[in-house]
Amino acid sequence: MIPVAYGEGVADRIGAAAPSGVDAFIDTFGHGYVELALALGVATDRIDTVADFAAAEKYGVKTDGGVAAGPGAGVLAELAGLIADGHLEVPIANVYPLARVREAYTELERRHTHGKIVLKP
Incomplete structure (x- = not known):
C-alpha cells in the first residue's frame, strides 16, 4: 500500500503509485473523489464512499463502512494482525x-x- 496525499495533482500521484491501474477506491474525504475514482477507471461496484452520499446516489456507488455499518470484531482482528506483522501502516x-x-x-x-x-x- 502506498499512501497518496490529497489535494491538487492527486490523480497524477495515484497514477504514479498504481501504474497498472486502480482496482478499488475508498473515499473518506468527499469533494469530488467519487468522480476521481470514476475518471481513474474504477468500476462503480468497487467504489465506496463514507463522505459523499450525493455522489453515491448519483453514480450508484457503495456507502458501506459508515457509522452504522461498523467492521465487526473479525475484521478488526485481521487488521490488527496486519499492523502487528508490518503489512499495514496506520x-x-x-x-x-x-x-x-x-x-x-x-x-x-x-x-x-x-x-x-x-x-x-
Missing part, C-alpha cells in the same frame, strides 16, 4: 489528550491531516 498525524478534544476536531476540520488523529483518555 500513520498517526497527532495525539491529543481527551481534555483537548476541541483542538483535535479543529485539526480534523481543516481536512489536511496526513494520518489519523488519536484521542488519548
